[in-house]
Amino acid sequence: MLKSSNLGYPRIGANREWKKTLEAYWAGKLDETQLTSQLENIRLDHLKLQLSKGIELIPVNDFSFYDHILDTSAMFGLVPERFSYEGGVVPFSTYYAMARGDKGAAACEMTKWFNTNYHYIVPELNGAAPTLTENRPLKAYQEAKEKLGIEGKPVLVGLYTFLKLSKGYEPDQIDDKIEQFLPIYTQIVQELAQEGVQWIQIDEPILVTSITKVDLERIRRIYTALHEAAPELNIMLQTYFEAVDHYEEIISLPVQGFGLDLVHGLEQNLQSIKKFGFPEGKTLGAGLIDGRNIWRSSLESPLQLLKELSEFVPYDRIVVQPSCSLLHVPVSTKPETALDPVLKEALAYADEKLDEIVLLVAAASGHEGVEEKLKNSRSAVEALNASQSRNRVEVRQAAANRDSQPSTRTSVFAKRQVSQQEKWQLPFLPTTTIGSFPQSPEIRKARQSFRKGDWSNEQYETFIEEQIQIWIKLQEEIGIDVLVHGEFERTDMVEFFGEKLNGFAFTLNGWVQSYGSRCVKPPVIYGDVEFIAPMTVKESIYAQSLTNKPVKGMLTGPLTILNWSFVRDDLPRNEVAFQIALALREEVEALEKAGIEMIQVDEPALREGLPLKKAKWDSYLEDSILAFRLSTSTVKDTTQIHTHMCYCEFHEMIDAIRALDADVISIETSRSHGELIHTFEESTYELGIGLGVYDIHSPRVPSVEEMVSMIDRALQVLDPALFWINPDCGLKTRGIEETVASLKHMVQATEIAREARSVAN
Known part of the structure; x- marks a missing residue:
């Protein structure tokens, strides 16, 4: 039957414990052993919470010491020459110098993660050749299994997304870069398969951007190699933030599952499924709960959508999940005691979104005792929509009549500049x-x-x-x-x-x-x-x-x-x-x-x-x-x-x-x-x-x-x-x-x- 899954959990902690730990370390109040220990406790608490919520496929390696792209760079030993690094596992001093700079070297460039307000550290590929310094997804999987008994789902940034987000090479060199990195990716998946990992989530959000047919051929080459290296490992090729343009080509890739954003990419992704169907024997990661906003879902629309999807994909091959990692939303609404009750009831942060995912699975599976919870969700949304705050007529009319409002300066810039000087x-x-x-x-x-x-x-x-x-x-x-x-x-x-x-x-x-x-x-x-x-x-x-x-x-x-x-x-x-x-x-x-x-x-x-x-x-x-x-x-x-x-x-x-x-x-x-x-x-x-x-x-x-x-x-x-x-x-x-x-x-x-x-x- 239907399964529940998460794509990533907020790192910061319910009370920003993560932030405070990092800053204490930077201030010299914690040593590396204390930093590692405290971050481990935060990480394990996050896993335990998801387990307690009833999430079946719990992500691991979504946690970070600063940024998941910087983690990936460090895992590959991609340290710019201006930082002192002699190989092996990248030490914290170098890792944080890359992120924040130090007296001897400027920090690496930082830029926005697609169209979100999250910033990642841009990898620099113009230095030494990449090497696998440590298999971080494997370590995260082993930790969750050994310490909590959780059969985690390792998360890995996809090779093509990683390269497209990097700098330090010319566009016509990307095939050479693929050849450099592909053996490392195959080593990672082989070691995961040998450990007995069932599913790995490989994030390729670059697939929702405007990519070319040549890009698609490169992506096929990558995933063919990964499949051949570890055919027994189930790969969930995860996209988010938008719809996939080349749907027919993407679903023909040799992987076991495809994660689609059915919130922000709903219309196009759904049309693609209806037009081209979904491959037999493959799993659909259905991103039905908005991972980027804080609004509670009435759940009626996603339930109806699940029924539509079931015409193309049986429930035993659908995984219900958020539209993207929950990194982009706060942790829990429980502390929000000062909000108007009508507004608070209409909110869902990360923890509440996990509840919505589990409730969706239960409702679609016909479990008893969910009707009241579904009714509460619907009522909360309706109450906010009916409130006076959402129905100020004069404000609505002014915005609607925007074309009649002044939107041009009286004079052109050249004339204004003279006057201003x-x-x-x-x-x-x-x-x-x-x-x-x-x-x-x-x-x-x-x-x-x-x-x-x-x-x-x-x-x-x-x-x-x-x-x-x-x-x-x-x-x-x-x-x-x-x-x-x-x-x-x-x-x-x-x-x-x-x-x-x-x-x-x-x-x-x-x-x-x-x-x-x-x-x-x-x-x-x-x-x-x-x-x-x-x-x-x-x-x-x-x-x-x-x-x-x-x-x-x-x-x-x-x-x-x-x-x-x-x-x-x-x-x-x-x-x-x-x-x-x-x-x-x-x-x-x-x-x-x-x-x-x-x-x-x-x-x-x-x-x-x-x-x-x-x-x-x-x-x-x-x-x-x-x-x-x-x-x-x-x-x-x-x-x-x-x-x-x-x-x-x-x-x-x-x-x-x-x-x-x-x-x-x-x-x-x-x-x-x-x-x-x-x-x-x-x-x-x-x-x-x-x-x-x-x-x-x-x-x-x-x-x-x-x-x-x-x-x-x-x-x-x-x-x-x-x-x-x-x-x-x-x-x-x-x-x-x-x-x-x-x-x-x-x-x-x-x-x-x-x-x-x-x-x-």
Whole structure:
């Protein structure tokens, strides 16, 4: 009959034990033995919980010491030459240096995991040939079996996905890379088969992107070799995040199972099954529960879908599972005692999603005693849909009439730039930062005291003003040209705004991993989004009163708020984006009215919402451009609109970024500076731009010489008159000393660049 399965469990722990353990180790409070022991306890607790829920196929090797792609690189001994590594199992010191950098070497590049907000460490393949340093899936399987009696399902990143996500080789070298890595993959599966492993989950999410017929031939070669190496091992070829385009070719591969996303890729995947059927004797991993969002399922739709699937695949060859790893959702709703009961009942985090999977299997299998649970699920969803928060008529109408709203600046950029330079009189190569400054333990403690009610509003505001004073003075002393107030009143760049808008809710423990130990607590957009009152004006006015230099107003853009939130699933996402955009426009206008006429509307997450299939890009980008311009187009010519983007493959969307019509864009590029510069060798960008000159994700303080080199390289292809100097991103997570030192170096590097060009001219 039907079986239940999971694809991956959140690493962070119910109370972020994982995060705290890593950070204690980095701070020198734990040694390697203590680190290993504590992480093992967390890992085993996660396995025991899934077992207690009734999950039959429990994933192992989905746990990580930082990132699963970095784990895979380390397993293959892929350590760049700049790190000291002499072969064998990669030590923790080297492993974490690759992720975070150290005094002698810059960290490896980090970028988004497909279209999610999770970041992975990009493998570098231009060093030594790969070798199997340790069979991590095998070790994870042995641990689960020996210590818990669990017959686990090892998880392994697929070879083709791993190569496509790597850097350090030319596209025409991929066949050579396959030949290098394939013997290692065959060794892994052979050792798993010899150990008696029944199923292995090989993740190939690259298969849902726009791949070619040549790609398919390579994939066939890979899986034919794996099958021949271990014919007795059942391989579940797992896809997620979208539908498979080349369905007919994929299901002909010599593997025993195919995992399909039947939530985000439902329509196309289901049509493919109905058109081409499903191979006899193979198992379907049916991703029926949304692994990327937090909403409870009424279960009626997935139950009906199971019935439809049973016409093509018998129940004894269907495995019910989430649409993807549960890495992307929080752990449990149990701590959410402060939420409105109607909303809380409509939520499902990782633990509740496991319950839904088990309930689906029971209901579809005709087990008794499930009717009441199914009724409760349906009632919870219906109650939220009927709530007033989801039925604000004026908000719905305004978003629907978006085409009649202003979405174009009064003048073109060339004219605006002249007006803005006359107004601001900025120096050549102006310097600025992205917005936030270090959130010290003192700041976090103050915020906690205020939220608990131990501090009055007056006490807290006085404290925030003191921090603003300190950092305005510091910025002036360092010599930065365009200042920021530091965002000390903000816990998170999305949460802060959501707390001040209608339609948002905030959880107590809804943490998810963003990168490494960095966890975020996304807001929940559960209702119609509506502006209430100015959100940032007070702090911005105060900061500007302390200096004669311009201070930027700092807002988070509509697409980033959308993409970094858990978004209601009863409306199209673009409708929600337009609601947010119209609310933000009122804030932009309030800032301008208050005399804040440099306004940064950050869109670091714009690209991560980009559909995985290029055929869908145009529609998403058109909506994104419109949403941004709805937010920013009603200001005067002299009001300078800035924006910021993170790890953006600029070459893929340069036209769309240009169409945002922001006066200045800053881009997070220090870990992939050369690749971005190459884009400008082929394309002209005629608006203001700042390429991040140092990596803020590392505690390392870069030298002046490094920054000068980055500036010089950029100015070979960009107009110096339009170029800004800035760090990669906000500085909230950095220490005070390293931040001040790095910014001083940045200003010194700018002065050198200015002088060099002054002499040259």
